[in-house]
Amino acid sequence: MRYLPLIVKNCLRNRRRSLLTIASLAISLCLLGVMMALYYALFLGAPAKSQARRLVTRHKVSIVFQMPIYYRDQIRNVKGVEEVAIWQWYGGVYKDSRDQRNFFPRIGVEADKLFKVYGEYSIPEDQKKAFIQDPASCVVGKALADRFGFKVGDKILIKGDIFPFDLDLTIRGIYTSSETSDETLWFNFKYLENALRNSSRLAAGTFTMLANDPAEVPRIAREIDALFANAPTPTHTESEYAFGVSFLSFLGNIKVILMSICGAVTFTILLISANTMAMSVRERVREVGVLKTLGFQQTTILGMILGESAVIALIGGAIGLAIAELLCGVIRQGPAIVDQTKTLTLQPPVIALLLGIAMVIGMASAVVPAWNAARTNIIDALRFTD
């Protein structure tokens, strides 16, 4: 601690350079922070309380393949399944598909089961009843309604692309969700039943189940898949949380992509920091000679230079993390790709890890120039000219 004032003063020796280094570290660690927050949320985080009891069954080969509707009744009979609802991804085009802002999920669902399976949804009772009773109706999430200015009673037209017909819907309700995304348009599955009556295309895209107990989820998943293991249409069942993450696999191996970006960012920060520290130490070799003349030992000098680098890295890291948390807030407000992004934040383990990374980068970048300076002979150090 007695060398801390000297370390701080040395950090401020060349303010412009220190500020630029801190800024570059902050930006890099901000990027790293968002990536790691995303990684944590997707692969290490726990599902929301309401999600913990939900499972999703899809075709074993791919989500693009459909399953027979009668599977619903067999799934309902599996012990521990409290409710089952058919899901059908409609796709379609709202207004102009070239404008990304017009994209939001449009999913057909059994209206009477939606609010049982999604217990976290809140909607006025009269709106819920109207949705269930009207086969050409839909409900929209509050965030979605706010985005487009939808009101109850509004008409909405979705042009079909996957399906050979358009959806002409009436908004019967606006729901809010305390834990998961509220940017989905749910329309009454009866619309599809009516439009595809007697057609082989009338099928289930997925089944969403509510289990009695979160602990039962793995067993239920195994039992459902065993049920259809030898059927022409085998299934793959997993928790809704895992299903959401697997959705991202369409983009590629997200784990590898995130880790690669994190690795590249970390390596870049290391190079930036090492370059700065090398310059900083190089212009102070004479001072190292003076300190040694005064009686400072190699280890003390080494510690002071490493400390200086660590202080700069930690300041940059802390600022970067603050900006990363702000960015997480922006992502939380944006459209939900998966539910996990709605609760995206820098968790304490991620903060600790990132500050540790900043510290290690600071030390690692300075260790070579610091070691070289500390072991330079006094006479050589005093004669050193940059």
Next chain:
Amino acid sequence: MSEVVIKTRKLTKEYVRDEFHVVALRDADIEIHRGEFVALMGPSGSGKSTLLHLAAAMDRPTKGEIEVLGSKLNTLSDGDIARWRNRHVGFVFQSFNLIPVLTALENVELPLKLTHLKKAERIAHATTALKLVGLGDRLGHYPRQLSGGQEQRVAIARAIVTDPDILLCDEPTGNLDSKSASEVLSLLSTLNKEHGKTIVMVTHDPHAAHYASKVRYIDKGELLTEGTMPEDWKSMSA
């Protein structure tokens, strides 16, 4: 006769610079007693600074022995030498070598950070040292805010703040105008006469050497016998 504080026997320092083999100091024998103010004189490259560096244990001899305050410097480890230097030797450089980001007070406090003194005690000692060199009103000034003479006085305060037995000065007036040089030399003389510090000062300025109680000449790496000076210097001093 008072105690011998610096004693060398056949002290030799050789080094290789690029492809050249240089003998900076050859078989130097010298004894310096406690309380003496010795000026080491000689032309540039004669080896006087080398002798000073060896006496401060800033460098190790190639051959020969050097004993300072009873410690055989050849036998000490690097860590022991650093501690010994902090406790027993104050060093004043020609170019002051103050740390630019530290104030005068912080510069002088620096060697005390290696002691067990608490912050308040360190500040008190550093303030006393700065007052002793006449800079009690410049405690918070940075080196860039001081004149050359003032900077050198801060450097002297830094050298004496640990109350070392020996003060080694490498051309302390080399970068100063004549007025500042006289002030610095008077200060060194006071430290020698009133505070009993043993001072070894390297200089090639005959005026500076007049402040010393003894002058020894070095020429081409060889320490001349006491009382003699190089032939070509005789005409200069005459």
